[in-house]
Amino acid sequence: MLQGKWFSALIGIVLGIACGGHALAQGTIKVAYTDPLSGPFAQVGDANLKQMQYIIDYINSKGGALGKKFELVPFDNKSQPSDALIALKSATDQNMPFIMQCSGSNIAAALIDGVNKHNDRNPDNRIIYLNCGAVAPELTNEQCSFWHFRFDLHAGMKAEVMVRALPKETTKVYLINQDYLFGQSVQREVRNYITKLRPDIQIVGDELIPLGKIKDFSPYMTKIKASGAQALLTGNWGPDMNLLIKSGVDAGADLRYYTFYAHLAGGPTAIGAGGDNRVLAVMSFGENVAPEIGNKEAEAFTEGFRQKHKFDFSAAGFRTIFEYLQAAVNKAGSIDPLKIATAMEDLQVKDFLGFDTKMRKEDHQIISEYFVGTFKKGVKYDAEGTGLGWATSATILAKDIDQPNTCKMKRPSAS
Amino acid sequence: MEVFVVSLLNGLVYGMLLFMLASGLTLILSMMGVLNFAHASAYMLGAYFAYTISLYIGFWPALIIAPLLCGLIGAAIEMWGLRRVHRNGHIAELLFTFGLALIIEKVVQMSWGLLPVPYRVPELLDFPLFKVYGTQFPAYRAFMLAISALMFGAIWLGLTRTRIGLVIQAALTHPDMASALGHNVPRIFTLVFAAGTALAGLAGVIGGNYQVTEPAMAFTMGPIVFVVVVFGGLGSLTGCFIASILMGLIQTFAVVFDVSLADLLAKFGFVVTSSTPFAEVLNVTLPRVGALLPFLMLVLILVFRPRGLMGTRDT
Known part of the structure; x- marks a missing residue:
C-alpha cells in the first residue's frame, strides 16, 4: 500500500x-x-x-x-x-x-x-x-x-587576414597546426595565401601535431629556431596553443606568433608577460576595440x-x-x-x-569585420589580469574579406 | 648538432619529470598490485596546492608543503578507501581509483575553475641559465633536473640503506613472504602509497609551472605514466628510471626527425607515389605520430616481453 x-x-x-x-x-x-x-x-x-x-x-x-x-x-x-x-x-x-x-x-x-x-x-x-x-x-x-x-x-578568410598582417621584413615563417580537419585547412589556406599574396615569404617549416596530445613543445621550438623562422603561424587552440607559445617564450625564441586563438580563455594566462609584443591574434573582437x-x-x-x-x-x-x-x-x-x-x-x-x-x-x-590584435602592455583593458592586453593593430572590413565560394546549395522545395 | 644537444636536454627534463611521477606509481603497483588511476590526479593536486600556497607564502614553502599534503591525502585514501576495497579484489581497486580520479578532477574544476591558473616559475629561477647555440635553457629546467635527481638519490638510499627500505624491497618482490615473516605489511602499504602520492605531488609542484596548471593536466599526463611503468617493468625502480628517460627522449627526438615510412622505403629503391596503396599512411612523418610512439612501444613490449624492461615479475 x-x-x-x-x-x-x-x-x-x-x-x-x-x-x-x-x-x-x-x-x-x-x-x-x-x-x-x-x-x-x-x-x-x-x-x-x-x-x-x-x-x-x-x-x-x-x-x-x-x-x-x-x-x-x-x-x-x-x-x-x-x-x-x-x-x-x-x-x-x-x-x-x-x-x-x-x-x-x-x-x-x-x-x-x-x-x-x-x-x-x-x-x-x-x-x-x-x-x-x-x-x-x-x-x-x-x-x-x-x-x-x-x-x-572560415579558416581561409582568417588565413588571408593573418597573411596580410605579416610585416614586410618577415621572409621566413613556420607553420604548426593540429592534425585534424580544421588544422589541415589552416595549413592549406595559409600556404595558399602566402604564395598568392606574399611570394617573397619562404615557408621554412610546416608541421601537423596530434590534437591535444603534446605536453612539451620544447622540441618543436628547437626545430623552429634551427629553421631560422621569424614568425610562427598557427591555428592551434586550447592547450595546444598555450603550451606552444609558453615553450617558445621559455626558450627565449626571437619569434612573433601569429595565432587564431591566443586571445581566447586561458591563452593570455599561459603566455604571460614574456609574450609582450610578440603574440598576435586574428580575432573577431577584443575588449580594447570599443574604447x-x-x-x-x-x-x-x-x-x-x-x-x-x-x-x-x-x-x-x-x-x-x-x-x-x-x-x-x-x-x-x-x-x-x-x-x-x-x-x-x-x-x-x-x-x-x-x-x-x-x-x-x-x-x-x-x-x-575582423581584427588583428597584438598582445602588449599599456592597454586600457588587460587580459586575464596579466597586465597585458590586446591592442588592435589592424581592422579589416567585411567587404575586404568577401572571398568567393564553391557552394552548390540544395534548397528544400517549397512544400 | 645544435638541435641534438638542445633536444637531449629537453628530453632529459621531460624524462625526469615522468620519472618523478612514475616512480611512485611503480612502487604502488609492484607492491600492492593496484593500478592507481588517481596517480596523475595527485600530480594535478600538487600543482594546484603549490599554486595556492605560493600565493600566500611563496614557492619555496610550497615545494615542501604541497607534496606533504598530497602524501596525507594518499595515506587517507589508502587507509579508509583502498584497504576496504582491497578485499574485493583488483578489479574493485581499479574501479575505485578510476572513480577517484574523476572525482578529483571535478573537485579541482569546482574549486579552481576550468581555466588555467597563473602558476608561475618563482622569480629567483626565472632567468636563462645558459645558451646552447642561441636557445635559452631556463634555470628552472636545471632546477627540475636537480630536484628529480635528488629525489632519485633519496629513494635509492631509502630503499637500499634503511630497514624500512629493505622490508619494502622484500615486499616488492615477495609480498606474501614478507607478511608471513611478521612484518606489518598493511602499514608499509600505507607508507608506500602516501610516499608515492607525495612524489606525484612533488612532480606536480615543479611540473605545474613548467607546463600549464589546468584541470586537464591529470588526464593528459595519466596514460604516458602507465606506459612508463609497464615498460620499465614491475618491481624495478631502475627499469622505471630508464623507461622514463627513454620516453622523454623518444618524444623529443621523434619531433626532430622529419622522416616517414616512404623515406625509409626510398632507401631500398621503392618509391612511394600517390597511387601506391596506403600512400597516405606511408607518407605520415614521424613528428605527426611522435606522441603515439610510447603507446606503440607499450603494445610491443607487452607482446614480446610482458615483464617489461627490467621487471622481475610478469605484468
Missing part, C-alpha cells in the same frame, strides 16, 4: 516536471548548445557558455523575438562527434529550432550531415544548425547546407561581463548570432526553421560595434 502511494507520488512529480517543461517550451525559443564541457577542452566550452548566457540575457532584456525569450540548453559533447549527434537527437526530440556548436570542425561536419538527414526525414520537425566557430572552409563550400549558418569567418573606436555603449556592454565573471569577454560574434536570430525570427514571424532559415539569407545586421555584417545567401557564411 505504502509502495503504491510512493508510486503515485512519483508519477505526480514526473507529470509535474513534464508539464512544467512543456509550458516552458511554449514560452521560450530554445537553442541547444553543444561543445566540450568536460575533458581537455572543457575550458573552451565553459567560457563560450558563460558569454552566451550573458548575451542571451541582454537580448532577452531587449525583448527577445516575437515576444518570446531565448533559452540556452547546454549539452556536453566531450569533443566527440558521436556525442554531438546525441545532443542533436535530444534537441530534435524536444522540438528545439536551433542547435549551436563552436569547437571542432570534425564535429561540425558530423552535425551538418546529421541535421541534413534529420530535416529530410522529418519535414515537420526541422532544426537549424548555428555554427559559432567551426571554421574549416569545406563546411560552407563542398559540404555547404541550407540548414547550416556559419557565424565566424579605441570610441564606442561607449559597446564598451559598457563588455565591461558588464567583466564585472560578472572573472575572465574577459571575447565573444562579440556570439552577440551578432543572437542579433541575427532575433532579426530573422521577427522577419519570419514564426519559429518555423524553414522560414527562419529563408529569412536569414542575405540578412544584414549592423553589429554592436557599428560595423556592417551580412549573411551571404549563396553559402550561408557570415561576412563581418
Whole structure:
C-alpha cells in the first residue's frame, strides 16, 4: 500500500516536471548548445557558455523575438562527434529550432550531415544548425547546407587576414597546426595565401601535431629556431596553443606568433608577460576595440561581463548570432526553421560595434569585420589580469574579406 | 648538432619529470598490485596546492608543503578507501581509483575553475641559465633536473640503506613472504602509497609551472605514466628510471626527425607515389605520430616481453 502511494507520488512529480517543461517550451525559443564541457577542452566550452548566457540575457532584456525569450540548453559533447549527434537527437526530440556548436570542425561536419538527414526525414520537425566557430572552409563550400549558418569567418578568410598582417621584413615563417580537419585547412589556406599574396615569404617549416596530445613543445621550438623562422603561424587552440607559445617564450625564441586563438580563455594566462609584443591574434573582437573606436555603449556592454565573471569577454560574434536570430525570427514571424532559415539569407545586421555584417545567401557564411590584435602592455583593458592586453593593430572590413565560394546549395522545395 | 644537444636536454627534463611521477606509481603497483588511476590526479593536486600556497607564502614553502599534503591525502585514501576495497579484489581497486580520479578532477574544476591558473616559475629561477647555440635553457629546467635527481638519490638510499627500505624491497618482490615473516605489511602499504602520492605531488609542484596548471593536466599526463611503468617493468625502480628517460627522449627526438615510412622505403629503391596503396599512411612523418610512439612501444613490449624492461615479475 505504502509502495503504491510512493508510486503515485512519483508519477505526480514526473507529470509535474513534464508539464512544467512543456509550458516552458511554449514560452521560450530554445537553442541547444553543444561543445566540450568536460575533458581537455572543457575550458573552451565553459567560457563560450558563460558569454552566451550573458548575451542571451541582454537580448532577452531587449525583448527577445516575437515576444518570446531565448533559452540556452547546454549539452556536453566531450569533443566527440558521436556525442554531438546525441545532443542533436535530444534537441530534435524536444522540438528545439536551433542547435549551436563552436569547437571542432570534425564535429561540425558530423552535425551538418546529421541535421541534413534529420530535416529530410522529418519535414515537420526541422532544426537549424548555428555554427559559432567551426571554421574549416569545406563546411560552407563542398559540404555547404541550407540548414547550416556559419557565424565566424572560415579558416581561409582568417588565413588571408593573418597573411596580410605579416610585416614586410618577415621572409621566413613556420607553420604548426593540429592534425585534424580544421588544422589541415589552416595549413592549406595559409600556404595558399602566402604564395598568392606574399611570394617573397619562404615557408621554412610546416608541421601537423596530434590534437591535444603534446605536453612539451620544447622540441618543436628547437626545430623552429634551427629553421631560422621569424614568425610562427598557427591555428592551434586550447592547450595546444598555450603550451606552444609558453615553450617558445621559455626558450627565449626571437619569434612573433601569429595565432587564431591566443586571445581566447586561458591563452593570455599561459603566455604571460614574456609574450609582450610578440603574440598576435586574428580575432573577431577584443575588449580594447570599443574604447579605441570610441564606442561607449559597446564598451559598457563588455565591461558588464567583466564585472560578472572573472575572465574577459571575447565573444562579440556570439552577440551578432543572437542579433541575427532575433532579426530573422521577427522577419519570419514564426519559429518555423524553414522560414527562419529563408529569412536569414542575405540578412544584414549592423553589429554592436557599428560595423556592417551580412549573411551571404549563396553559402550561408557570415561576412563581418575582423581584427588583428597584438598582445602588449599599456592597454586600457588587460587580459586575464596579466597586465597585458590586446591592442588592435589592424581592422579589416567585411567587404575586404568577401572571398568567393564553391557552394552548390540544395534548397528544400517549397512544400 | 645544435638541435641534438638542445633536444637531449629537453628530453632529459621531460624524462625526469615522468620519472618523478612514475616512480611512485611503480612502487604502488609492484607492491600492492593496484593500478592507481588517481596517480596523475595527485600530480594535478600538487600543482594546484603549490599554486595556492605560493600565493600566500611563496614557492619555496610550497615545494615542501604541497607534496606533504598530497602524501596525507594518499595515506587517507589508502587507509579508509583502498584497504576496504582491497578485499574485493583488483578489479574493485581499479574501479575505485578510476572513480577517484574523476572525482578529483571535478573537485579541482569546482574549486579552481576550468581555466588555467597563473602558476608561475618563482622569480629567483626565472632567468636563462645558459645558451646552447642561441636557445635559452631556463634555470628552472636545471632546477627540475636537480630536484628529480635528488629525489632519485633519496629513494635509492631509502630503499637500499634503511630497514624500512629493505622490508619494502622484500615486499616488492615477495609480498606474501614478507607478511608471513611478521612484518606489518598493511602499514608499509600505507607508507608506500602516501610516499608515492607525495612524489606525484612533488612532480606536480615543479611540473605545474613548467607546463600549464589546468584541470586537464591529470588526464593528459595519466596514460604516458602507465606506459612508463609497464615498460620499465614491475618491481624495478631502475627499469622505471630508464623507461622514463627513454620516453622523454623518444618524444623529443621523434619531433626532430622529419622522416616517414616512404623515406625509409626510398632507401631500398621503392618509391612511394600517390597511387601506391596506403600512400597516405606511408607518407605520415614521424613528428605527426611522435606522441603515439610510447603507446606503440607499450603494445610491443607487452607482446614480446610482458615483464617489461627490467621487471622481475610478469605484468
